[in-house]
Amino acid sequence: MQKITVLAGGxxxxxxxxxxxxxxxxxxxxxxxxxxxxxxxxxxLNGLRVCPDLDTVxxxxxxxxxxxxxxxxxxxxxxxxxxxxxxxRGWSWFTLGDLDLAxxxxxxxxxxxxxxxxxxxxxxxxxxxxxxxxxxxxxxxVETHVRLATDADEHTAGELLHFEEWWVRYRARIPVTxxxxxxxxxxxxxxxxxxxxxDADLVLLPxxxxxxxxxxxxxxxxxxxxxxxxxxxxxxxxxxxxxHAVRGMADECLRTIGVDTTALAVGLHYGARAxxxxxxxxxxxxxDAASLPxxxxxxxxxxxxxxxxxxxxxxxxxxxxALALAGA
Amino acid sequence: MQKITVLAGGxxxxxxxxxxxxxxxxxxxxxxxxxxxxxxxxxxLNGLRVCPDLDTVxxxxxxxxxxxxxxxxxxxxxxxxxxxxxxxRGWSWFTLGDLDLAxxxxxxxxxxxxxxxxxxxxxxxxxxxxxxxxxxxxxxxVETHVRLATDADEHTAGELLHFEEWWVRYRARIPVTxxxxxxxxxxxxxxxxxxxxxDADLVLLPxxxxxxxxxxxxxxxxxxxxxxxxxxxxxxxxxxxxxHAVRGMADECLRTIGVDTTALAVGLHYGARAxxxxxxxxxxxxxDAASLPxxxxxxxxxxxxxxxxxxxxxxxxxxxxALALAGA
Numbered sequence: 100m101q102k103i104t105v106l107a108g109g110x111x112x113x114x115x116x117x118x119x120x121x122x123x124x125x126x127x128x129x130x131x132x133x134x135x136x137x138x139x140x141x142x143x144l145n146g147l148r149v150c151p152d153l154d155t156v157x158x159x160x161x162x163x164x165x166x167x168x169x170x171x172x173x174x175x176x177x178x179x180x181x182x183x184x185x186x187x188r189g190w191s192w193f194t195l196g197d198l199d200l201a202x203x204x205x206x207x208x209x210x211x212x213x214x215x216x217x218x219x220x221x222x223x224x225x226x227x228x229x230x231x232x233x234x235x236x237x238x239x240x241v242e243t244h245v246r247l248a249t250d251a252d253e254h255t256a257g258e259l260l261h262f263e264e265w266w267v268r269y270r271a272r273i274p275v276t277x278x279x280x281x282x283x284x285x286x287x288x289x290x291x292x293x294x295x296x297x298d299a300d301l302v303l304l305p306x307x308x309x310x311x312x313x314x315x316x317x318x319x320x321x322x323x324x325x326x327x328x329x330x331x332x333x334x335x336x337x338x339x340x341x342x343h344a345v346r347g348m349a350d351e352c353l354r355t356i357g358v359d360t361t362a363l364a365v366g367l368h369y370g371a372r373a374x375x376x377x378x379x380x381x382x383x384x385x386x387d388a389a390s391l392p393x394x395x396x397x398x399x400x401x402x403x404x405x406x407x408x409x410x411x412x413x414x415x416x417x418x419x420x421a422l423a424l425a426g427a
Numbered sequence: 428m429q430k431i432t433v434l435a436g437g438x439x440x441x442x443x444x445x446x447x448x449x450x451x452x453x454x455x456x457x458x459x460x461x462x463x464x465x466x467x468x469x470x471x472l473n474g475l476r477v478c479p480d481l482d483t484v485x486x487x488x489x490x491x492x493x494x495x496x497x498x499x500x501x502x503x504x505x506x507x508x509x510x511x512x513x514x515x516r517g518w519s520w521f522t523l524g525d526l527d528l529a530x531x532x533x534x535x536x537x538x539x540x541x542x543x544x545x546x547x548x549x550x551x552x553x554x555x556x557x558x559x560x561x562x563x564x565x566x567x568x569v570e571t572h573v574r575l576a577t578d579a580d581e582h583t584a585g586e587l588l589h590f591e592e593w594w595v596r597y598r599a600r601i602p603v604t605x606x607x608x609x610x611x612x613x614x615x616x617x618x619x620x621x622x623x624x625x626d627a628d629l630v631l632l633p634x635x636x637x638x639x640x641x642x643x644x645x646x647x648x649x650x651x652x653x654x655x656x657x658x659x660x661x662x663x664x665x666x667x668x669x670x671h672a673v674r675g676m677a678d679e680c681l682r683t684i685g686v687d688t689t690a691l692a693v694g695l696h697y698g699a700r701a702x703x704x705x706x707x708x709x710x711x712x713x714x715d716a717a718s719l720p721x722x723x724x725x726x727x728x729x730x731x732x733x734x735x736x737x738x739x740x741x742x743x744x745x746x747x748x749a750l751a752l753a754g755a
Contacts, residue, residue: 146536179507182529186554188536197525201510204532208474208516226514 100422104133104299104331105231108312109140109152110169111338111346111408113159115305118414120160120230122422132231133295135322137307138216139236139243139280139315142263144190145183147203148210151263152312153220153235154202161227163198169346172198192268217290234295236316239286243311245275245355262311271348275355280315288321296325301425303418304335304377306345306406309365310352317377326377332425334380335369336417337362340406341386363390371398380424382406382417400424428750432461432627432659433559436640437468437480438497439666439674439736441487443633446742448488448558450750460559461623463650465635466544467564467571467608467643470591472518473511475531476538479591480640481548481563482530489555491526497674500526520596545618562623564644567614571639573603573683590639599676603683608643616649624653629753631746632663632705634673634734637693638680645705654705660753662708663697664745665690668734669714691718699726708752710734710745728752 103123105116116134123130140151151170158164158172165171175196183189195203202223209219215238224233243262250256251273259279265271296302307313317323326333338345339362350360358368362383370376374397381394381401388403395401404420407413431451433444444462451458468479479498486492486500493499503524511517523531530551537547543566552561571590578584579601587607593599624630635641645651654661666673667690678688686696690711698704702725709722709729716731723729732748735741 145532146539147532176504176506176525178504179525179529179532182526183533186529186533186551188533197504197507198510200528201507201514204473204475204507205511205514205516211474223514 100127100130100300102131102133102295102299103301103303104135104295105303105305106135106307106313106316107152107156107305108137108307109155110159112136112152112305112307112312113156113164114169114408114414115307115336115418116156116231117159118408118411118416119303119418121411122415122418126419133234133291133299134231135234135236135289135292135295135316137236137312137315139241139311140263140266141240141242142261144193144195144203145188146207147195147200148207149195149203150206150216150235153233154199156233157220157224157227157229160229160231161224163227171196175199192264215290232291232295234292235289236292236319236322237286237289239282241280241282241286241315241319243315244279244281246277246279248274248276266348271351275351277355278311278352280318283318284320286319288319288325293321293325296322296331297329299329299331301422302326302329302331302333303421304333304369306336306338306408308347308349308352309338309358309368310349310356323377327372327375332379333372333377334382334421334425335366335378336421337365337381337383337387337406339365339387340384345406345408361390362387363393366390366394366399366401367397373398380421382421382424428455428458428628430459430461430623430627431629431631432463432623433631433633434463434635434641434644435480435484435633436465436635437483438487440464440480440633440635440640441484441492442497442736442742443631443635443664443746444484444559445487446736446739446744447631447746449739450743450746454747461562461619461627462559463562463564463617463620463623463644465564465640465643467569467639468591468594469568469570470589472521472523472531473516474535475523475528476535477523477531478534478544478563481561482527484561485548485552485555485557488557488559489552491555499524503527520592543618560619560623562620563617564620564647564650565614565617567610569608569610569614569643569647571643572607572609574605574607576602576604594676599679603679606639606680606683608646611646612648614647616647616653621649621653624650624659625657627657627659629750630654630657630659630661631749632661632697634664634666634736636675636677636680637666637686637696638677638684651705655700655703660707661700661705662710662749662753663694663706664749665693665709665711665715665734667693667715668712673734673736689718690715691721694718694722694727694729695725701726708749710749710752
């Protein structure tokens with residue numbers, strides 16, 4: 100168990116990985132962890148490239164996260180964003196904190212100077228020392244949009260809206276008909292991503308959003324095939340507990356793609372490796388233990404354990420269960 | 428006296444113009460003032476376009492200036508720039524305050540979107556309402572550099588250094604052999620600049636740096652000719668009082684181009700209009716009244732008045748003297 104690769108979205112993936120690193124420090128101090136991070140939520144704000152999931156993972160692992168929110172930096176001021184708003188160029192639904200802003204400025208400057216997002220991320224991580232290698236799923240811009248099912252404010256039904264606006268401004272409360280990853284068909288997997296999956300000893304799917312986080316990563320050309328053909332076991336941790344999303348509005352996303360908000364349905368959505376899917380193992384919460392026979396019937400090895408990530412210690416225990424399931 | 432055009436650098440030009448506007452509100456409430464602003468100090472910092480003189484004029488006239496410094500916004504924090512420095516991308520000699528930063532972000536975003544600097548400046552001024560039309564001397568990038576006469580830190584003699592680094596970091600204490608305006612030969616006067624000079628009823632040269640502020644504006648192709656051929660009188664206010672620069676390190680700049688730091692020498696440097704120079708009138712401080720006969724001998728109408736810009740009222744009185752000299 101030297102090389103572990105995690106496919107992560109934002110808060111859920113970041114916190115799970117923090118627990119995993121906490122565990123490995125004790126059990127596998129020589130292990131290398133690579134986190135392939137969703138970049139489908141990335142967006143331009145005021146000419147700055149903002150990468151919500153990369154930043155959440157970097158800040159969480161590097162000790163700079165605002166723990167209460169799960170994103171952004173601790174103790175931020177809104178002074179700069181209030182000034183941008185005073186020019187009439189602000190975003191009512193997205194605030195750039197003054198500390199976080201520096202990350203976007205440095206990243207945008209690096210990208211403008213010819214760095215790839217992978218290189219810019221490596222540069223930013225030199226400061227934060229996250230203890231894992233963070234790899235953007237792609238260096239090519241991919242931006243997830245939702246197609247609105249109804250009108251909303253200045254937007255009309257049928258229109259494509261950036262995922263972040265739907266998620267942050269509307270809290271995913273407007274029904275949508277589909278997710279569209281703009282740029283995906285031309286995107287290539289980021290530098291090192293395919294190798295990180297192919298050469299891993301274990302691949303973990305943390306309790307990230309299965310549609311717009313893990314689902315977007317899997318949709319990057321080449322990544323799903325790399326997972327299917329990797330010799331590493333692939334073990335997932337359910338982001339659904341007792342029929343509810345652990346965090347965020349995953350139920351709205353699942354409904355849109357026609358998947359029930361249950362640990363069983365998400366496990367079956369990923370599918371058993373033996374049947375052309377992705378999973379060797381699927382860890383569900385104790386509340387969902389009743390689903391184990393159905394998962395076994397579908398060819399997915401599974402186990403039940405407490406999955407609420409209350410703190411680093413309980414999250415490390417979840418990671419321990421996932422590793423156990425991989426080794427079983 | 429409906430149309431008055433001012434050619435301004437930073438602090439000196441901004442404060443003079445503020446006094447001028449204060450005066451005109453009482454004496455010529457219908458007057459339109461246009462300020463052609465030096466952009467030779469503009470620079471890229473962390474991928475953001477910073478325009479020191481435009482911002483100083485805009486903030487000073489719009490009520491947002493840090494009065495103590497003469498540049499930047501009042502009550503700024505260094506939190507964002509400290510974060511940029513934590514990434515190893517800071518500038519020891521230039522700090523982007525958190526409020527000022529919003530101006531650079533919005534401007535850079537507008538420029539990236541295809542706006543000219545003139546258009547971006549108009550947009551920013553919609554917020555600040557400076558009470559005068561601010562026109563960049565050029566929409567083309569022109570950046571003043573100095574050629575070092577000696578080594579300094581990581582720089583070597585003969586090297587070109589951005590003017591702002593020489594001015595802000597080294598306080599102009601390193602001897603230089605020349606000023607080089609990179610981009611000047613290809614630059615065109617900004618939109619409306621030539622017309623503002625040609626159609627003016629009066630052109631004023633405020634007590635700005637005659638070399639790197641007014642001198643740079645005059646060096647933009649077409650501007651000096653427009654001044655020479657304008658029917659408007661051109662009246663300057665000496666930035667030198669009793670052999671010392673009113674503010675900043677103008678003496679170092681004058682020395683480099685071989686002009687004495689005296690009100691007389693700067694007046695003669697601009698030259699009498701009748702003799703192919705620029706000036707119809709030249710206002711000097713009472714301390715320099717002895718230079719009046721020499722100026723008259725050179726064909727420059729002149730007068731002596733108190734030229735220290737202590738506050739808006741005393742500065743308005745200086746503007747009144749300049750207007751009187753123009754009308755004499």
